[in-house]
Structures are given as C-alpha cells and as structure tokens.
Amino acid sequence: MTSKGLAIIAGVGPGTGASIARRFAKLYSVVLLSRSPSNFEPLVQEINSSGGKAIGISTDVSDANSVKSAFDEIEKQFPDSPLAASIFNAAGGFVRKPFLELTDEEYSTGLDSQAKAGFYFAQRSLPLLLKARESSPHPPTLIFTGATASIKGSAQFAAFASGKFALRALAQSLAREFGPQGIHVSHAIIDGIIDIPRTKQWVLPHEDAKLSPDSIADSYWYLHTQPRTTFAFELDLRPYIEKW
Amino acid sequence: MTSKGLAIIAGVGPGTGASIARRFAKLYSVVLLSRSPSNFEPLVQEINSSGGKAIGISTDVSDANSVKSAFDEIEKQFPDSPLAASIFNAAGGFVRKPFLELTDEEYSTGLDSQAKAGFYFAQRSLPLLLKARESSPHPPTLIFTGATASIKGSAQFAAFASGKFALRALAQSLAREFGPQGIHVSHAIIDGIIDIPRTKQWVLPHEDAKLSPDSIADSYWYLHTQPRTTFAFELDLRPYIEKW
Amino acid sequence: MTSKGLAIIAGVGPGTGASIARRFAKLYSVVLLSRSPSNFEPLVQEINSSGGKAIGISTDVSDANSVKSAFDEIEKQFPDSPLAASIFNAAGGFVRKPFLELTDEEYSTGLDSQAKAGFYFAQRSLPLLLKARESSPHPPTLIFTGATASIKGSAQFAAFASGKFALRALAQSLAREFGPQGIHVSHAIIDGIIDIPRTKQWVLPHEDAKLSPDSIADSYWYLHTQPRTTFAFELDLRPYIEKW
Amino acid sequence: MTSKGLAIIAGVGPGTGASIARRFAKLYSVVLLSRSPSNFEPLVQEINSSGGKAIGISTDVSDANSVKSAFDEIEKQFPDSPLAASIFNAAGGFVRKPFLELTDEEYSTGLDSQAKAGFYFAQRSLPLLLKARESSPHPPTLIFTGATASIKGSAQFAAFASGKFALRALAQSLAREFGPQGIHVSHAIIDGIIDIPRTKQWVLPHEDAKLSPDSIADSYWYLHTQPRTTFAFELDLRPYIEKW
Numbered sequence: 001m002t003s004k005g006l007a008i009i010a011g012v013g014p015g016t017g018a019s020i021a022r023r024f025a026k027l028y029s030v031v032l033l034s035r036s037p038s039n040f041e042p043l044v045q046e047i048n049s050s051g052g053k054a055i056g057i058s059t060d061v062s063d064a065n066s067v068k069s070a071f072d073e074i075e076k077q078f079p080d081s082p083l084a085a086s087i088f089n090a091a092g093g094f095v096r097k098p099f100l101e102l103t104d105e106e107y108s109t110g111l112d113s114q115a116k117a118g119f120y121f122a123q124r125s126l127p128l129l130l131k132a133r134e135s136s137p138h139p140p141t142l143i144f145t146g147a148t149a150s151i152k153g154s155a156q157f158a159a160f161a162s163g164k165f166a167l168r169a170l171a172q173s174l175a176r177e178f179g180p181q182g183i184h185v186s187h188a189i190i191d192g193i194i195d196i197p198r199t200k201q202w203v204l205p206h207e208d209a210k211l212s213p214d215s216i217a218d219s220y221w222y223l224h225t226q227p228r229t230t231f232a233f234e235l236d237l238r239p240y241i242e243k244w
Numbered sequence: 245m246t247s248k249g250l251a252i253i254a255g256v257g258p259g260t261g262a263s264i265a266r267r268f269a270k271l272y273s274v275v276l277l278s279r280s281p282s283n284f285e286p287l288v289q290e291i292n293s294s295g296g297k298a299i300g301i302s303t304d305v306s307d308a309n310s311v312k313s314a315f316d317e318i319e320k321q322f323p324d325s326p327l328a329a330s331i332f333n334a335a336g337g338f339v340r341k342p343f344l345e346l347t348d349e350e351y352s353t354g355l356d357s358q359a360k361a362g363f364y365f366a367q368r369s370l371p372l373l374l375k376a377r378e379s380s381p382h383p384p385t386l387i388f389t390g391a392t393a394s395i396k397g398s399a400q401f402a403a404f405a406s407g408k409f410a411l412r413a414l415a416q417s418l419a420r421e422f423g424p425q426g427i428h429v430s431h432a433i434i435d436g437i438i439d440i441p442r443t444k445q446w447v448l449p450h451e452d453a454k455l456s457p458d459s460i461a462d463s464y465w466y467l468h469t470q471p472r473t474t475f476a477f478e479l480d481l482r483p484y485i486e487k488w
Numbered sequence: 489m490t491s492k493g494l495a496i497i498a499g500v501g502p503g504t505g506a507s508i509a510r511r512f513a514k515l516y517s518v519v520l521l522s523r524s525p526s527n528f529e530p531l532v533q534e535i536n537s538s539g540g541k542a543i544g545i546s547t548d549v550s551d552a553n554s555v556k557s558a559f560d561e562i563e564k565q566f567p568d569s570p571l572a573a574s575i576f577n578a579a580g581g582f583v584r585k586p587f588l589e590l591t592d593e594e595y596s597t598g599l600d601s602q603a604k605a606g607f608y609f610a611q612r613s614l615p616l617l618l619k620a621r622e623s624s625p626h627p628p629t630l631i632f633t634g635a636t637a638s639i640k641g642s643a644q645f646a647a648f649a650s651g652k653f654a655l656r657a658l659a660q661s662l663a664r665e666f667g668p669q670g671i672h673v674s675h676a677i678i679d680g681i682i683d684i685p686r687t688k689q690w691v692l693p694h695e696d697a698k699l700s701p702d703s704i705a706d707s708y709w710y711l712h713t714q715p716r717t718t719f720a721f722e723l724d725l726r727p728y729i730e731k732w
Numbered sequence: 733m734t735s736k737g738l739a740i741i742a743g744v745g746p747g748t749g750a751s752i753a754r755r756f757a758k759l760y761s762v763v764l765l766s767r768s769p770s771n772f773e774p775l776v777q778e779i780n781s782s783g784g785k786a787i788g789i790s791t792d793v794s795d796a797n798s799v800k801s802a803f804d805e806i807e808k809q810f811p812d813s814p815l816a817a818s819i820f821n822a823a824g825g826f827v828r829k830p831f832l833e834l835t836d837e838e839y840s841t842g843l844d845s846q847a848k849a850g851f852y853f854a855q856r857s858l859p860l861l862l863k864a865r866e867s868s869p870h871p872p873t874l875i876f877t878g879a880t881a882s883i884k885g886s887a888q889f890a891a892f893a894s895g896k897f898a899l900r901a902l903a904q905s906l907a908r909e910f911g912p913q914g915i916h917v918s919h920a921i922i923d924g925i926i927d928i929p930r931t932k933q934w935v936l937p938h939e940d941a942k943l944s945p946d947s948i949a950d951s952y953w954y955l956h957t958q959p960r961t962t963f964a965f966e967l968d969l970r971p972y973i974e975k976w
Contacts, residue, residue: 111848153901154905158851173831173886195473226462230462235476239473359599367588397662398661400665406607411650417644667972718951718971722967728914
C-alpha cells in the first residue's frame with residue numbers, strides 16, 4: 001500500500017479504536033494514541049506486518065502537554081503526509097454512582113477526559129486538517145465518539161454525562177465553524193454495549209445484541225468518504241434489539 | 245446482474261429518488277412509484293437498458309387505495325423476490341405562506357402527503373420486509389426522507405413541518421417496534437437545497453453549496469448495508485457551507 | 489367578577505380542561521368546547537353559579553365546519569370581549585396497538601384529532617388574539633397541550649405520536665410567526681398520568697404519582713401572565729416519581 | 733417577615749441574580765454568593781433594610797474549597813433554617829472567539845465556571861435540600877440557569893457551549909436521581925439578551941426586546957412553588973421578538 005495520508009486515532013485499546021485503526025490503515029498511515037503502550041503495540045505490529053503503516057505514541061489526551069508532544073512527534077515523523085482524518089475515541093471518565101458519593105476528582109475526570117481531551121486533540125488536529133484540504137483523498141475529517149450519555153443525563157451518570165454533553169457541544173461548535181472551511185466534523189452516538197474483549201462475558205438475552213466495533217469503524221469510514229456537498233454531522237448507532 | 249431482491253422507492257422524479265433508484269438497482273430489481281408516469285418512465289428505460297431491472301407504477305401514495313393497488317401489482321410481478329429495501333421519498337405538501345392564509349386543504353395536504361402516505365407505505369412494506377429477513381442480502385430496510393422541517397417548525401412552515409414532524413414520529417415508532425424484529429428503520433434529515441434540475445438555476449454564493457442526490461443515495465445504501473448489530477436510526481445531511 | 493376578557497378552552501371533560509376553565513374563569517369569561525354537552529354542562533353551571541361566566545358550545549374540533557360555527561357563535565355572544573387566551577387541550581386519537589393492526593381510520597384519527605383540530609382552532613383563534621393585543625390584561629396567549637408522545641415515538645404509538653409531533657410542529661411554527669407580533673404561543677409536554685376520574689382506580693406504587701390537573705392549570709395560567717419580554721415556549725411537567 | 737427558610741443564590745450581580753434574590757427574599761432568608769463583595773453588598777443592605785434578611789459570602793464557586801467554606805458558614809449562621817431553594821446562576825466562562833485562538837485556560841474556565849462550579853454547588857446543596865423536605869413550605873428546589881448555548885454549539889462558542897451543555901447534563905442527571913426523592917431540580921434556558929445595567933446601552937430594533945430579570949425571577953419562583961405531583965424540569969425563556 002502507498003499511504004495516501006495520515007489518520008490519527010486517540011483512544012486505542014482492543015475495541016472500537018482498534019477496528020477504526022485497521023479500517024483507516026487500508027488507505028492511510030495511522031497514528032495510535034493511548035496512555036499505555038500495551039494498548040497499541042500489538043496493533044501497530046499487526047498493521048505493519050500486514051502491509052500497512054502504523055506507529056503508536058504513548059499519550060495522555062487529557063493532558064495538554066502530552067497531546068502537544070504527541071503532535072510534535074507526528075509532525076516530525078510525517079512531515080509530508082496530509083492529515084486526512086483525526087478521530088477522538090478516548091475512553092475514560094466513566095463512573096456510575098450516587099451523586100453524593102462522587103468525589104471532586106471523579107467529576108473532574110469525567111469532564112477532563114472527554115471535554116478537555118477533545119479540546120486539546122481538536123486544537124492540534126485542525127491546523128493539520130486545514131492544511132490537508134487540497135491533498136487529502138477525502139475531505140479532512142474530525143470525528144468524535146459519543147454515547148447515550150451525550151444526549152441524556154441519567155441518574156448516577158452526572159460525571160460521565162457532563163463530559164459527553166460537553167464533547168458534543170465541542171463537536172457541534174466545530175462543525176459550524178470548520179464545516180464552511182471544508183472540514184468534515186462529525187459526532188457518533190454509540191448507544192449500547194460494544195462487543196469487545198471486556199464485555200465478552202456479559203451475557204445478553206439475544207446473542208447479537210452488542211454493537212460490532214468493525215461496523216462502527218465502517219460507519220466512521222463512511223462518514224470520512226462523504227463529499228463536502230453532503231456531510232453528515234451526527235448519527236446514532238445501536239443494536240437492533242436495544243431499547244431507546 | 246442477477247437481482248438479489250427488490251427495492252421499492254416511493255417518490256421518484258428527476259432528483260433524489262432517481263439517484264436512489266440507480267443506486268439500489270445495482271443489486272436489486274427496483275419498483276418506482278410516482279403519480280405521473282413521466283416521472284419514472286425515462287428512469288425505468290435507463291435502468292433496464294443498462295442491465296438492471298425496473299418497473300414503474302403510477303401511484304398516489306397519499307391515497308390508501310392507490311398504494312394498495314401498487315403493492316398488489318408488486319406482489320403479482322415479483323412473487324418470489326424478497327423486499328430488501330423500501331424507501332419513502334415522496335415530495336408533496338410543501339407550502340410556505342403566512343399561517344392565516346393557509347387553506348384547510350393546504351394544511352391537510354401537508355399532513356396527508358407525508359404522514360398518511362408514509363403510513364400507507366409502511367403498512368404495506370413491513371409485512372414484505374418481515375418475510376424477507378432470511379433471504380435479503382442485508383437486513384430489510386425502511387428509510388424515510390426527512391427535512392430541516394422534521395425537527396424545526398419555522399414561521400410560515402406550519403403545514404410542511406406538521407407533515408414532516410409526523411413522519412419522523414412514524415419512523416421512530418417503527419424503528420422501536422420493528423428494529424427488535426430485525427428490520428432496519430431509518431430517518432434521514434436532508435438539510436439544504438438538493439442539486440436537482442428544478443434548483444439548477446438557483447445561484448448560491450458558493451458553487452458546491454447544494455446536496456448531491458447521488459451522495460444522498462450513497463448514504464441510503466450505506467444505511468441499508470449496516471448489520472443489525474449496528475443500526476443507525478437517524479443522520480442529518482447538509483452541504484458543508486450550510487448554516488444550521 | 490367583572491370579566492376582563494375571554495378564554496376559550498377546546499377539550500373540556502372532567503380532567504385538565506375543567507381545571508383550566510376554573511382557573512381562567514377567575515378573570516375571564518370562559519367558552520368551553522367539547523363534542524358532548526355532558527362534558528361541559530356541569531362545569532358551565534358550576535362556574536356561573538360561583539360568580540363566573542361560562543358557556544359551552546358543542547363542537548367537534550377535528551371538523552372545520554364545526555369549529556367555524558363555534559367561533560361564529562363566540563363572536564356573536566362576546567362581540568366586545570378581547571380574546572385573552574385560547575387553549576387547545578383536545579383529547580382524542582389515542583390508540584396503542586401493534587402497527588400492523590392499526591386501521592387507516594385509526595391513524596387518520598390520530599392525526600386529525602390533534603394536528604388538523606389544532607390547525608382549525610389556531611386559525612380561528614389567532615385573528616381574535618391579534619385584535620386583543622391592546623385590551624387583554626396579559627399578552628394574548630395560545631397554548632397547546634402535548635404529551636410524552638410529542639417528543640418520542642414509541643413502539644405501538646405511531647398514530648398518537650404522529651398527531652402529537654405534528655401538533656408540536658404547529659405550535660413551534662406559530663410561536664415563531666406570531667411571537668414577534670406579540671402573541672404568546674406555548675406548548676406544554678404533559679409527561680405522566682393525570683389524576684382525573686378516569687384514572688382514579690389506577691393504583692401506582694406511590695400515592696401522589698399522578699399529575700394534578702389543577703397544577704397543570706396553574707402552569708397554563710403562569711404562562712399566560714408572562715410579559716412579552718419573557719415568554720416561555722415549552723415546559724415539561726411530570727410527577728416527581730416519573731421515569732423519563 | 734418571618735423567614736420560612738433559606739434560599740441560596742450563586743451568582744449575584746446587578747442582573748438576574750439580584751432579581752432572584754429579591755423575589756425569594758419575600759419568603760426566605762437569602763444567602764448571596766459572589767466572588768466580589770461589591771456584587772452583593774448593596775443588595776444585602778437593600779433587602780435587610782426593607783424587612784428581609786440577607787447575607788453575602790464572598791465565594792469563588794469554581795473553587796471546591798471556597799464553596800465548602802461558604803456552605804460551612806451558611807450552616808453555622810442558619811443552623812435551623814430549612815434550605816428551600818438553591819439557585820445556580822453563576823456567570824463566567826463566556827468567551828467568543830475563533831476556536832484556534834482559544835487558550836487552554838479559556839476553555840478550562842468555560843467548563844469549570846459552569847460544570848465544576850455547578851457540581852460543587854449541587855453537592856453541598858443537596859444534603860441540605862433533602863433535610864428540608866418536611867419543613868420547606870414548597871418542595872426543596874435546585875435550579876440551574878442555562879442559555880442558548882445549553883442546547884446549541886455555535887461557531888466560536890466551543891468553550892461556553894461545552895460548559896453550558898455539561899451543566900444541563902448535570903441538571904438532568906440530578907432531576908432523574910433526586911426528583912423521586914422529592915427534590916425539584918430544574919433547568920431554565922435563557923435565550924436572549926437580559927435587560928441589565930451592562931446591556932443598557934445595547935440598542936435593539938425593538939424597545940422591549942430584552943428579557944426582564946424580574947420576570948426570569950418570577951419564573952424561578954413559579955418553578956419553586958410547583959407541587960411534587962407536577963414538576964417542570966425545563967423551560968425556555970425569550971423575548972417575543974427573538975429569532976430562534
């Protein structure tokens with residue numbers, strides 16, 4: 001494969017992030033950001049050994065300096081690759097407990113791991129995406145991963161919902177500011193349990209009641225390939241059997 | 245091409261409906277419903293002469309009997325084809341005028357051409373879609389075309405918005421009832437001017453400021469191909485330059 | 489009491505409509521519209537015998553001619569009373585059943601008893617409300633009663649949700665068109681079971697788990713008294729214990 | 733006046749907060765929180781000299797320790813007063829500028845001054861509100877002030893919208909957790925320019941095109957007086973002339 005550009009994926013573990021990385025690696029060099037190298041190392045190896053190009057950078061996306069270092073490294077390693085897609089899929093901040101038991105730190109983490117991390121990531125991605133408008137094979141794309149909690153604040157979900165609502169506000173604001181500049185900003189609401197190693201043992205009443213991470217990745221890829229005449233901002237993905 | 249099943253498209257003129265028909269005709273036999281044969285005849289010919297299979301049936305989708313006749317005819321002509329996709333793209337009912345100048349008939353037409361037509365179409369489509377679950381190459385799919393007015397009631401848009409809000413209610417209700425039965429029900433919000441013959445002379449400040457009907461069709465096709473673990477219910481499509 | 493104007497309430501039975509009538513009768517003459525005189529007669533008597541002024545007019549609000557006759561009668565009986573408030577609280581159209589068992593008539597009734605009735609009622613009310621701007625003690629007000637189904641299309645609720653979504657579209661459209669002309673248009677989402685004679689025997693896990701019709705009426709009165717600098721368009725009312 | 737309990741208002745300047753304080757001071761002792769004593773001193777004097785009871789506490793609501801100190805002080809000064817209402821009306825965090833020019837600090841401030849401040853305030857208020865359920869004249873109430881940016885992320889509003897979306901998530905989550913426990917949690921969307929000293933010189937095309945802070949306060953009071961059978965969660969307030 002000759003790489004047609006670059007895709008950065010923030011939040012890569014053995015689940016959705018890995019599927020997204022594999023999907024975008026079919027056309028692009030991919031950069032995987034995760035706090036722990038153990039999260040991206042097997043995947044980097046897998047992609048590189050199957051004809052793709054991947055690197056991983058240990059990054060704490062909720063830390064401004066860490067994000068800065070990661071992007072400095074990316075620009076050094078890929079000085080000539082247009083940034084075709086930047087995907088914010090960071091987990092973190094999830095906590096479910098009675099409101100009066102939440103610590104200040106848990107609430108802060110809920111906000112920072114989504115909203116602040118999304119902010120740092122977007123601020124470093126957008127200049128590169130803008131620069132890539134002529135050379136990217138598809139309109140440069142910035143996608144944020146949302147959840148049910150992005151549009152509904154449920155009991156015991158104050159911290160997580162605050163972070164996810166804020167991330168959606170960020171995505172909307174960027175779509176309205178950078179859409180007219182030719183950048184495709186999208187927000188995907190993942191509404192259900194994703195079928196990943198961590199949820200394997202969760203037995204549901206129906207056998208295929210979990211979201212497929214590969215299909216989520218296909219949706220992100222589909223969003224990326226839309227022409228600028230026909231951008232989708234938001235789509236909600238859920239298993240057929242999900243109550244909503 | 246060997247047809248893998250059937251797709252029915254209600255509302256076919258020289259715009260989005262035609263693009264949808266062409267897209268779905270790559271895999272399926274297509275049935276085109278429109279009041280006037282002049283709306284579907286050139287397209288039927290085009291598809292049949294390029295290796296696809298298409299028929300047109302003159303239908304007033306806001307008339308229960310007309311929809312009944314159309315589906316009776318479809319079942320007669322395609323007794324063995326599984327209904328893979330049924331797409332409600334009917335126009336009609338659009339009127340923009342001061343509320344106190346709206347006639348009873350204009351308001352009724354706004355409702356009937358969307359909500360009642362959508363109801364008749366869905367009631368005849370769903371039994372066929374349910375029957376096709378084993379044989380359709382992708383989960384049987386029912387898609388409704390919405391508009392900005394599906395989620396915002398603007399001044400002077402009472403009639404059109406009432407019809408489009410009602411159609412969205414129908415789509416949501418069906419997604420929640422038939423999703424768990426394996427049918428993919430979706431609603432697409434088309435937010436902007438579509439680039440069709442009728443709008444060709446509308447000059448906008450940016451040259452590519454209109455939605456591409458082929459790209460809308462690609463989105464519908466993408467929705468159709470999603471596996472049931474990962475159904476999207478709603479997506480909003482607009483030109484990059486659109487204010488929203 | 490000297491009546492300061494007129495209030496018309498469409499949809500008056502022994503529940504919310506009666507509470508609204510009693511509340512508005514403290515300042516205004518009230519006109520009660522209901523299909524069956526037995527719905528308004530006791531209330532008319534009650535209000536008149538306690539110092540207020542009320543009349544009832546047998547009206548089918550989903551029938552254009554019936555609404556026309558009612559308003560002709562109102563204008564004849566109250567030629568000099570400014571219309572201070574017009575409240576659309578009509579029931580009807582509720583049906584809950586599997587979609588494929590819905591008859592055409594049930595779906596039509598769902599739409600017509602809300603959307604078309606709301607349209608007829610608004611079209612006859614608005615000219616009178618506009619005329620009352622100088623003389624009404626509070627900004628002339630048009631309120632629509634919504635439900636959970638106004639914003640959520642649930643399984644088996646296609647007919648009712650279609651009517652309620654459409655009614656909300658109508659309300660939004662009117663608020664945006666007539667707000668700037670000084671008319672206060674509002675939409676109240678009633679989310680829960682109302683404590684009325686018909687629901688008395690429904691035993692819920694908590695004793696005060698039903699909405700108080702008098703409190704709903706207080707909310708409508710509150711909306712009516714807002715100055716035009718500070719209009720509320722929408723509010724959602726539910727029992728403290730309600731899941732949402 | 734004999735105080736029937738306590739109301740705490742966070743965010744008191746010469747605008748909405750002052751109107752809320754005056755309104756709630758008719759029945760309750762009021763505690764005014766603001767960073768600068770100059771914001772509350774004249775109001776404290778005004779209320780105390782007109783027969784009410786008010787104190788001010790210099791507080792930075794986005795600082796956990798400052799909020800802690802303020803509530804410790806409140807509990808010391810009013811050991812026996814039930815907390816009837818707690819109102820989060822803190823300003824701060826507003827910034828409008830191109831996204832790429834936002835500093836990390838501006839974005840953090842947008843989040844912290846709304847979401848984190850709202851969190852600290854709610855965590856200290858709720859135990860007192862729960863304790864007041866038997867003795868408060870109306871259901872203990874927690875109200876959050878929102879804005880247009882609570883439901884729409886506009887271009888150049890990423891920081892402010894993130895904070896306001898997150899605050900709404902918090903409010904929803906609390907309404908769903910504490911509503912069933914008898915606490916009335918509400919969120920008011922203030923959509924327009926408020927008529928306060930700072931905006932006096934902003935000339936709009938219509939003379940009464942700004943929201944009245946006293947009317948906003950009336951709405952908050954109205955919310956507070958609703959019985960628990962009939963709680964409103966959200967209402968949107970705007971001038972009649974406002975585009976939305």
